[in-house]
Amino acid sequence: MNKAGERIYNGLVKENPTFVLMLGMCPTLAVTTSAMNGLGMGLTTMAVLALSNLFISLLRKIIPNRVRIPAFIVIIASFVTAVQLLLEGYLPSLNKSLGVYIPLIVVNCIILGRAESYAYSNPPLPSLFDGIGMGLGFSFALTCIGAFRELLGAGKLFGLAVMPDSFEPVRIFAQAPGAFFVLAALVALQNYVKNRRKKAGKPYEKIGSGCSEDCMNCSEKGCTKRFYDGQAAKQEASDEEELTIGSSRRARAKADELEVVDLDKGGI
Amino acid sequence: MSELFKVSSNPHIRSKVTTNGIMLAVVIALMPAAGFGIYNFGPRALAVLLVTMASTVLTEFLYGLYRKKMTITDLSAVVTGLLLALNLPVSIPLWMAALGGVFAILVVKMLFGGLGQNFCNPALAARCFLLISFPKAMTAFACDAYTGATPLAALKAGEQVNVLDMVIGRTAGTIGETSVIALVIGACFLILLGVIDLRIPGSYLVTFALFTGIFGGRGFDPAYLSAQLAGGGLMLGAFFMATDYVTRPITIRGQYIFGIILGLLTGIFRCFGPGAEGVSYAILLGNLLVPLIEKFTRPVAFGWQRGGKGREK
Numbered sequence: 001m002n003k004a005g006e007r008i009y010n011g012l013v014k015e016n017p018t019f020v021l022m023l024g025m026c027p028t029l030a031v032t033t034s035a036m037n038g039l040g041m042g043l044t045t046m047a048v049l050a051l052s053n054l055f056i057s058l059l060r061k062i063i064p065n066r067v068r069i070p071a072f073i074v075i076i077a078s079f080v081t082a083v084q085l086l087l088e089g090y091l092p093s094l095n096k097s098l099g100v101y102i103p104l105i106v107v108n109c110i111i112l113g114r115a116e117s118y119a120y121s122n123p124p125l126p127s128l129f130d131g132i133g134m135g136l137g138f139s140f141a142l143t144c145i146g147a148f149r150e151l152l153g154a155g156k157l158f159g160l161a162v163m164p165d166s167f168e169p170v171r172i173f174a175q176a177p178g179a180f181f182v183l184a185a186l187v188a189l190q191n192y193v194k195n196r197r198k199k200a201g202k203p204y205e206k207i208g209s210g211c212s213e214d215c216m217n218c219s220e221k222g223c224t225k226r227f228y229d230g231q232a233a234k235q236e237a238s239d240e241e242e243l244t245i246g247s248s249r250r251a252r253a254k255a256d257e258l259e260v261v262d263l264d265k266g267g268i
Numbered sequence: 269m270s271e272l273f274k275v276s277s278n279p280h281i282r283s284k285v286t287t288n289g290i291m292l293a294v295v296i297a298l299m300p301a302a303g304f305g306i307y308n309f310g311p312r313a314l315a316v317l318l319v320t321m322a323s324t325v326l327t328e329f330l331y332g333l334y335r336k337k338m339t340i341t342d343l344s345a346v347v348t349g350l351l352l353a354l355n356l357p358v359s360i361p362l363w364m365a366a367l368g369g370v371f372a373i374l375v376v377k378m379l380f381g382g383l384g385q386n387f388c389n390p391a392l393a394a395r396c397f398l399l400i401s402f403p404k405a406m407t408a409f410a411c412d413a414y415t416g417a418t419p420l421a422a423l424k425a426g427e428q429v430n431v432l433d434m435v436i437g438r439t440a441g442t443i444g445e446t447s448v449i450a451l452v453i454g455a456c457f458l459i460l461l462g463v464i465d466l467r468i469p470g471s472y473l474v475t476f477a478l479f480t481g482i483f484g485g486r487g488f489d490p491a492y493l494s495a496q497l498a499g500g501g502l503m504l505g506a507f508f509m510a511t512d513y514v515t516r517p518i519t520i521r522g523q524y525i526f527g528i529i530l531g532l533l534t535g536i537f538r539c540f541g542p543g544a545e546g547v548s549y550a551i552l553l554g555n556l557l558v559p560l561i562e563k564f565t566r567p568v569a570f571g572w573q574r575g576g577k578g579r580e581k
Contacts (some may be wrong), residue, residue: 168361173400222275 004129011133017110018141018183019190024110027101028142029179035158037137038146040094044087048079050112053119053131055079060120077106078188099112110138141186148182149173180192291343293463297454298350298508299478304410304450305443309358313443319362321349323369331378344383348372351391351508354444355501355548356398359408368394388555389512392505392548399548414440420499420544423492431491434498445501454457455507466518468527473497475531483539502534505547515555521556521566529561530554 017023027045032038052075056063063071084102087095095102105111114134119127150156153174155163172178306313328345332338349369356365364542372394377386399406409418415568419429433439437447444451460462468547480496481488495500510516517526530550537546 168364168402168405169399171403172397177400196492 003126007126007129008133008136008213011130011135011137012140014132015134016141016190017113017134018138018145019187021113022111024108027104027108028183029176030147031098031101032149032179032182033145033153034141034150035143036094037097038142038144040091042135042139042142043112044083044098045105045108045138046132047136048076048083048105049114049135050131051079052076052111052129053114053127054124055123055128056119063120068116068120071113072112072120072181075105076111076115077236080105091095110134143244144186145179145182148186149178150191152246153178183236223256226228286344289525290463291347293458293461294351294508295343296313297458297463298347298354298444299445300450300453301348301354301444301504304437304447305354305358308386308437308446309443314359315358315362315444316358316360316365317350317353318363320353320356320369321346323366324349324352324373326424327370327373328378331374342383342567344377345373348390348394351389351444352394354504355391355395357406357442359404359411360398362400364402364405368398371397384514386514387558388552389509389515392509392552392555396548396552409440409442418500418544419495421539422493423499424538424544429495429499431495431498434495442501448498451503455503457563458507461573464507464511467520467523468510468530471524471527472506472510472530472534473502475528476502476534477531479532479535480539483535485538485539496538500545501540501547505534505551506530509547509551510554515558517551517558517561517565519565519567522561525561525565526554526558529557 011017015021018025018028024045024158027041044132052072055075056072059075080103081107084095087098087102114130118130122130147157150158151162152170153172155161155167155169168176173182302317305553306317324345325340332340348374352368352372353365356368360456372390376388376390377383380386395406417425419434419439434446435448435505437450439446446474455464455469458465477497481493482518484496486491486492510527517523533550533553534546536552538544
């Protein structure tokens with residue numbers, strides 16, 4: 001199952017949701033005050049992400065195009081509710097420290113983004129692994145940020161004091177500005193490493209789903225069809241015709257403009 | 269008339285003013301305040317000054333080596349280090365002062381593209397960084413010479429303060445902010461040289477005085493107002509930080525607006541905020557508003573209509 005491995009690698013490295021796609025910034029900056037919080041948030045999101053990806057992919061032929069976002073939200077919200085109840089029951093302390101950010105997973109843009117750009121146009125199994133890969137990437141990023149902030153801001157790591165007693169905690173890292181500093185430094189670091197490896201000839205292009213909003217030149221057929229709902233078949237069949245129609249329309253518009261100009265002159 | 273005129277591209281008139289010259293003038297202007305700080309707080313103040321300046325200069329030097337573009341000769345790192353040190357309490361651990369210097373140069377200035385590209389004043393940003401990171405060490409103003417609160421904190425608590433002491437500078441506080449006389453001497457020097465003008469400091473101080481007079485809760489009581497004006501980092505901020513060439517608006521109307529905004533913000537922070545001080549955060553916030561201010565006060569070019577749309581017919 002090569003595809004599964006590729007999806008996980010994609011989520012962890014090539015399209016890491018935090019460091020590359022820059023998605024889900026709100027929980028990334030808000031809950032990563034400690035490594036444990038980061039890991040907990042990441043894993044919670046991963047569970048929701050994998051399950052919602054799987055179910056959206058299974059239902060992708062039933063969900064009508066025009067109401068797909070509400071349908072996604074219903075599916076995601078169901079899983080989030082289930083996960084929150086489980087956390088409340090079995091990990092009350094984590095649930096307490098993550099607070100409102102658990103219900104807010106519903107509107108996490110990573111989950112919606114993966115549903116929209118991958119699960120909705122791909123078979124269930126790759127979608128499941130895409131969710132797991134993305135979730136792992138998110139967990140990894142959040143744990144990293146949390147670890148650095150906890151280490152510098154409190155002198156601890158996963159709640160254990162690791163710094164010598166003489167270490168003076170730099171409080172700013174435990175607060176919101178510190179999250180920005182750490183995130184920026186880590187993104188810069190990974191860009192530096194990637195650029196060096198790219199120069200050495202290793203491929204790092206994003207795979208397919210990194211949407212550049214350029215649907216016309218996008219190689220992902222499923223994706224293109226989604227945005228040109230219904231007209232896609234027509235469009236594919238007659239790209240040239242479309243071009244001629246476009247040019248003739250443009251010509252007509254030009255003629256209109258000329259007429260207006262003429263009228264103006266007549267008026268004067 | 270066989271002589272050929274020399275043909276060159278514009279600009280044809282060049283000012284003799286250089287970055288070095290301006291920076292050197294600022295360093296000289298800060299000397300009275302620094303000297304008074306050392307006299308007032310003892311030799312440890314000198315150590316803090318030297319460590320902070322060494323750390324900013326060294327950071328700039330190392331970054332210049334790394335980027336192969338040496339900018340150390342423009343003296344701006346010296347000014348940043350000096351300003352930062354004047355904003356630190358004398359009892360601060362030296363490694364914190366050095367860390368502040370590294371933060372000022374590396375994060376606030378160099379990573380944004382060096383002098384001229386920094387969006388806020390490096391020394392002030394570093395002070396706020398230290399203030400948030402080490403609140404205890406940064407507000408420990410008690411030292412050998414003085415115990416007890418800064419005059420502004422006492423004023424906020426409703427106690428009486430000696431305004432004459434505040435003007436001369438015989439009070440607790442950061443190294444460079446206490447003496448109004450020393451700071452004003454330096455400011456006069458800069459104004460006479462034409463390095464700074466009174467637009468920003470003037471509108472800043474007037475707005476602040478009006479605001480505290482109205483909302484300070486003690487009316488226009490001269491003792492209260494002069495204590496507010498002489499206290500905290502207001503003089504240092506108004507004359508040496510707010511007038512920073514890089515982070516002030518370049519339009520003249522914009523500079524007045526900038527000063528008024530700073531006065532309002534400082535007044536709000538001092539009157540309604542939890543702390544007694546407000547100058548650092550006010551100037552930092554003001555720095556962030558500068559691009560907007562410049563956008564709205566852009567002068568209209570000759571022959572153009574307001575709004576920049578098309579030539580007049």
